[in-house]
Amino acid sequence: MNLNNLNTIACPLDCFDTCEAILDGENIKANKEHPITKSKLCVNFANLLKEDFLENAFINKQKINLDESLDFLIKKLEETEPKKVLYYKGAGNLGVMQSSPKSFFAKYGATLTKGSLCDGAGDEGISLGRGFNINPPIENLIDSDIIIVWGRNLTVTSPHMYNLIKDKTFITIDPVKTKIAKKSEIHFQINPKTDHELALLFTRFAYMEDLEDEEFIQNNSSGAEDFFELAKERPIVSYEATTGISLSDVSKMFELIKGKSVSILLGIGPQKYYEGANIFRAIDSFAAFIGLHNKDKGGVWYLSDSNFGYEKKFQSQTLNKVDLPEVDFSKYDLVFIQGANPVVSAPNTKRVIEGLKNSFVIFFGTTFNDTCEYADVIIPSSNFKTKKDVRLSYGHEFKAISNNIENKNTNTISEYELTKYLFEQFDFEDLISEDEAVNYYKNLNPKRDFHIENFNFLEDLEVDNLYEDKDENQFYLLFGKRKENLNSQFESDNYLYLNSKCGFDEGDEVKASTSFGEANFIVKLDDDIKENCIVLYAGNKKANYLTNYKSDELSSSAVYQEALVRLELL
Structure with missing residues (x-):
């Protein structure tokens, strides 16, 4: 891999492959020199290249200029008690520079999240x-x-x-x-x-x-x-x-x-x-x-620890943390959402929407998504083609390098630029320079010794088995991945899929209910699914009306499939 090629661009999306492309004339093509990407871009990267990126800031759905939105952000931060500010970051962009705003909010004293909605x-x-x-x-x-x-x-x-x-x-x-x-x-x-x-x-x-x-x-x-x-x-x-x-x-x-x-x-x-x-x-x-x-x-x-062997260049230590699945947005006077779409992706959608309606929400991202409907202020982030970044991989040991291959819209701001601006406004110090951070991750190849010196076998195991609670009229809930979208990005699929032997017909409208909520769906039949299961694909806008917002037992993480579903024909 040629790390000094200034025409490379990394896919920032949340997936195993971590593709790298190259600007060839006016076209963006797969980088043949990258050991994993080889000569073909995946569907998700191709979809990302066609995305409509935000080009304006908004207050109460009215267009404003970027400076006005930043002034409003500063005003809200100055008048709000820090621990009543929630910083909520998603996985819309997994470049290392995307963590820079978190360092400001930690220093400011906001509440951050811990745990995961994924792995x-x-x-x-x-x-x-x-x-x-x-x-x-x-x-x-x-x-x-x-x-x-x-x-x-x-x-x-x-x-x-x-x-x-x-x-x-x-x-x-x-x-x-x-x-x-x-x-x-x-x-x-x-x-x-x-x-x-x-x-x-x-x-x-x-x-x-x-x-x-x-x-x-x-x-x-x-x-x-x-x-x-x-x-x-x-x-x-x-x-x-x-x-x-x-x-x-x-x-x-x-x-x-x-x-x-x-x-x-x-x-x-x-x-x-x-x-x-x-x-x-x-x-x-x-x-x-x-x-x-x-x-x-x-x-x-x-999904390995992609940061293993690297030092954190953006520090985010804080005593104020809340489990990510259990976030109650209504408890905060100001919610700052970066690159996330919790209205679709977070567990228990009804609770999420109610919480957002009862807080002041500032959304910072590259595209307009479902969560933006509940945002009081939208600050447009510069898209991935206009900023330097490094994408570390959780699927393999290779990284992908992003260069700013096109000029950014002057009414947008990158994550690092926003962080620097906030540091300056609050007279904070110790923010590493953009070039120093990028070059550190770009040039360092830490030794990753995967050999295990002492493996600790599982010695005790207690599991509450779903099959012990399930009756013959209930289904296991599964979340799947599909080729046409990535989580809540790109094309959504809002159908409920189940086996044709389950007694429902193609096109039936059904009410699906769990002990956590309910939603209506249109049935699609798929005999590749086990008869006792239903499948909802990631990005389904109604799926998380059915899910539990409580965390797992050890890692403050989501438990999306910890539910049994009952179907009723409407």
């Missing part, structure tokens, strides 16, 4: 076992023989990474028969929230097949005996009814992987529950039991 529980589970969360080098994945895709819609969420491994042998674990599941040698169409049970069942089979890695267990781990005792607590046959997985298919998998190098690609689906961290820890413990860690081929991949 937090899984990250916690991985870190509890290994002591860190970084992925092995991408070559380990490319060189492996068998790839287990566990709760990850691989061809949609990681198209570039998929192209690097598309000729491998796949095994898929997913309640939905995704494209990668159809291509797999084995598809385990698992019941939701039983992934920990399947990991324990796999561990039993591994022991019976003499596939445990005794060297790793003895020299690089602790608690393996207790983990195996967990796996032995139940009769093997009892797992068939709860997981929906046949023992014959499990036996077939172990015949397939014996003597082969194996990789596991984890998605975010299996950790969207209250005990999500320990569900993931069970999966990673199974991987450790059969020796997938510390090898030259294979391993386990998830």
Whole structure:
């Protein structure tokens, strides 16, 4: 990779691949020199290039100039008690420079959020076992023989990474028969929230097949005996009814992987529950039991800590924090929302809207979204093509570099420019220069030793099983990813999908209800979905009327799928 190429532009979107493009004349094309992007841009990056970016500031939906909106922001900050100001940042842009405003709000004394709406529980589970969360080098994945895709819609969420491994042998674990599941040698169409049970069942089979890695267990781990005792607590046959997985298919998998190098690609689906961290820890413990860690081929991949090995250049220490899923916007006199769309993406939409209506909301972002409808002030951020940035990847070890390849609209302001302005207005010091911050992330390649010195196996596990509460007229709630949009960005799909055997017809209008809320949907039939599940795609504007806003047990993160849905024909 040529880090000094001034024509490169990084995709800022929240996905595994972290594409890098290059300005070629007047056209933006995939950067062939980038190890992951290669010669093709994904659909999401292509959609982003066609986005209508904000070009004006607004107060009460009336156009104003940028300076007026900034003056209004300063006035509100000066007259509001700092801890009654909420700084709420989304993942609309994941460049490192996007964290700069957070440093101001921390220094100012605002309330910040902690936790995640996405991957937090899984990250916690991985870190509890290994002591860190970084992925092995991408070559380990490319060189492996068998790839287990566990709760990850691989061809949609990681198209570039998929192209690097598309000729491998796949095994898929997913309640939905995704494209990668159809291509797999084995598809385990698992019941939701039983992934920990399947990991324990796999561990039993591994022991019976003499596939445990005794060297790793003895020299690089602790608690393996207790983990195996967990796996032995139940009769093997009892797992068939709860997981929906046949023992014959499990036996077939172990015949397939014996003597082969194996990789596991984890998605975010299996950790969207209250005990999500320990569900993931069970999966990673199974991987450790059969020796997938510390090898030259294979391993386990998830959303790794992209900042691992870097020093934070924008400090944000504060005592005032609130769990991200549990934010009650109405408790704050001023809410500053940056690059987020909580009206669609945050859990329990009705509560979110009621909270926004009862606070003063300033929105700072590049595009007009659903949340802007509830904003008193909109400050337009400069779009990603007009500012310097570095996009670190959580899917692999490579970064993407953004240069300002076009002139910015003078009525917009970048995240760093806003931060500098706020620092100056409040006489704050110690803000690193833009060039110094960008060059630090651009030029540093920290050593990332993925080898585990001491793996801590999961030793105790208590999970409130959804299948124990579910009656025959209820469905498991699943959130999926689709090719045409990314979370709440681009084209939305507001249908409810379920299997044709569930007693509803295409086009039926139904009321879906959970213990947390209700909403009406139009039915779409899809026999790739397990019969006891419904699927709502990320970005569905009504989906989060059904979800719980409470945090998971360990990581202050969202539990979107911790719900059972009842459907009523309207």
